[in-house]
Amino acid sequence: MIELFDSPYDEPLPSADVLSEFQPDMRVAFILMDKFTLAPVTGLVESLRFAADQSFRSHQLYCRWDWITINDEPILASCGLSINPTKAFDLHSLKTEYDYVVLAGGLLSETRQPSEQLLHVVKEVHAAKIPLIALCSSSFVLGNAGILDGRKCAVHFAIRDEFMRRFPKAIALVDKSYAEDKGVFTCPGGIAIDLAANLIRHHCGDVRAQKGLEYLLINNEKNWFNPHKAAVFESPDIYENALVSKAIAYMSDNLSAHVTLKQVAEYARTSPRQLHxxxxxSTGEAPANYWRKLRLEHARKLLSNSNIYVTTIANECGFSDASHFILWFKKQYGETPYAYRKRRHGVDMLKIIKSI
Known part of the structure; x- marks a missing residue:
């Protein structure tokens, strides 16, 4: 008999066969370097753990991860904690089985001059177009591999000067909690929960991203999806095309206005055809689809952080009427605005705690 819990994230305990055959939405390999910093690794993997199933049993269903070391030996974190690898190192596996490869660094003594083997691994993974995530000082490893040339890179203020001397072709940023540039993520340290939440949102959806934030007691969403802190997926500055960036900025400033794409093109000094x-x-989407997503994201934030009527939100976000807004919101997020607001505002943490 399956035990059910009174929780908004309940699910039955899956059988062993289901666990072995289930295809996850997100697969992550952590390559741990000696004296790696524990905090960003913990923030990232704990967020994955909460997103990995609907309940709190820590089954690796929707998200899966492995701990890997280059020599297959246990590794020490900078705080002295020893971690055993859970999977043997295999370069082919890194290039074919994962959505992200995370390089976990820490003390500069271990990342200033990485081994030739590690540099080879990083270059091979990058060449295979697997997104790389550099935590803490492992940005030095990417710099030594030449991967950060011409790319934005979030670095800690304490190591910025040395980083810029060593890698003058990289674009060092010290005011971001993380940055993403053409499939390369850099996180200067901290707890990396905002990075994790955006990755999970991208692969697993808003519900699973929000689940981790709520349980980790990160309830004020605007502090964790702040464009001034992080270069998130939807940020206009990730696009190098000046025309596209200009058009997106205009769209963002006119979310509530009934402006046509012809007017957007005129503002960007181009034709609708060239804009398309x-x-x-640059984005893989038509401008109309991109603009709709901007409006829906703005609506989602209004639903989360205010008690404004849904009809009013529809109007403020440029939709012709509430029905039109509800239709597109459900297509984008898998639930109606009413259901989203109820779940976002009405989660009873005591019920969640009882379900553990």
Whole structure:
């Protein structure tokens, strides 16, 4: 008999067969370097753990991860904690089985001059177009591999000067909790929960991202999805095409206005046809779809952080009426605005705690 809990995240305990055959939405390999910093690794993996199933049993269903060391030996964190690898090192596996490869660094003595083997691994993974995530000082490893040339890189203020001397072709940022540039993520330290939440949101959806934030007691969302702190997926500055960036900025300033794409093109000093081509090349989407997503994201934030009527939100976000807004919101987020607001505002943490 399956035991059910009174929790908004309940699910039955899956059988062993289901666990072995289930295809996750997100797979992550952590390559741990000697004296790695524990905090960002913990923030990232704990967020994955909460997103990995609907309940709190820590089954690796929707998210899976492995601990890997280059020599297959246990590794010490900078605080002295010893971690045993859970999977043998295999370069082919790193290039074919994971959505992200995380390089966990820490003390500069271990990352200033990485081994040739590690540099080879990083270059091979990058060449295979697997996104790399550099935590803490492992940005030095990416710099030594030449991967950060011409890319934005979030670094800690304490090591910025040395980083810029060593890697003058990289674009060092000290005011971001993380940055993403063409599939390369850099996180200067901290607890990396905002990075984790955006990765989970991208792969697993808003519900699983929010689940981790709520249980980790990160309840004020605007502090964790702040464009001034992090270069998130939807940020206009990730696109190098000046025309696209200009158009997105105009769209963002006119979310509630009934402005046509022709007017957007005129503002960007181009034609609608050229605007469409530029958007598809830079974002993979038509400008109308991108603009709709901007409006829906703005609506989602209003639902989360205010008690404004849904009809009013629809109008403020540029939709013709509430029905039109509800239709597109459900298509984008898998639930109605009413259900989203109820879940976001009405989670009873005592019930969640009872379900553990």
């Amino acid at each position: 081509r530029a958007f598809v090349a």
